[in-house]
Amino acid sequence: MALDSLAVAAWLRDFATQVHDNADLLTDLDREIGDGDHGANMDRGMKAVAGLDPADFPSAADYLKKAGMTLVSTVGGASGPLYGTFFLRVGTAWANADDAASLGAALRAGLEGIIQRGKAQVGDKTLVDALTPALDAYDAHAGEGVEKALSAAAAAADEGRDATIPLIAHKGRASYLGERSVGHQDPGATSMAMLIEAASRNLS
Ligand code: ADP
Ligand code: MG
DSSP states (O other), rough: OOOOHHHHHHHHHHHHHHHHTHHHHHHHHHHSSSOOOHHHHHHHHHHHHTTSOOGSSSSHHHHHHHHHHHHHHHHTHHHHHHHHHHHHHHHHHHTTOOSHHHHHEEEEEEHHHHHHHOOOOTTTSTTTTHHHHHHHHHHHHHGGGHHHHHHHHHHHHHHHHHHHOOOOOOSSSSGGGGGGGTSSOHHHHHHHHHHHHHHHHHHH
């Protein structure tokens, strides 16, 4: 298993491409229950991340941390600090990511950073609703290796994203709508599912 800078760069650049190609979808979803900038926010941030050269960093961990700082500094919305914190925390834990269990632990450190920063729980209709079931599925399949664990995670992230539709938003701008947020898919959970799908295509 090679979880080196090149694998991480392939993951982040794949995510940047997904975000770019689906920017209109992310923006439309955010227009329904937010302010219509999630596609532009994530596209701006991930374009900057994709422009980083992994060869400029001594390790995959340093590259991930720089990606996190880049998102914090280029994305104005709530999603910038949250995704930025995710990559900073994953990067900090990445040094030991050399098997399925330790990769899972690094990703979970990222989720914990998001929760610490945004205070969202599962069911609040945020990106946490895609990432939490993804990492639970990952852990359940970690014994079968990274590839199987990540593909289970990607399927669970997609389910978690879809499961945000009937929820009432309790965090972020969508929470201002109260019950009117019901019936709409959360934009952040949608981009988060893309991140896990990209991980499953590139990290193994
Ligand atoms: P903003 O809401 O500032 O316009 P974005 O539109 O880029 O930022 O991102 C909105 C997404 O951020 C939401 O769909 C939700 O998934 C996520 N989000 C917002 N607040 C929180 C929070 N406190 N915790 C976790 N995720 C959040
Ligand atoms: Mg927004």
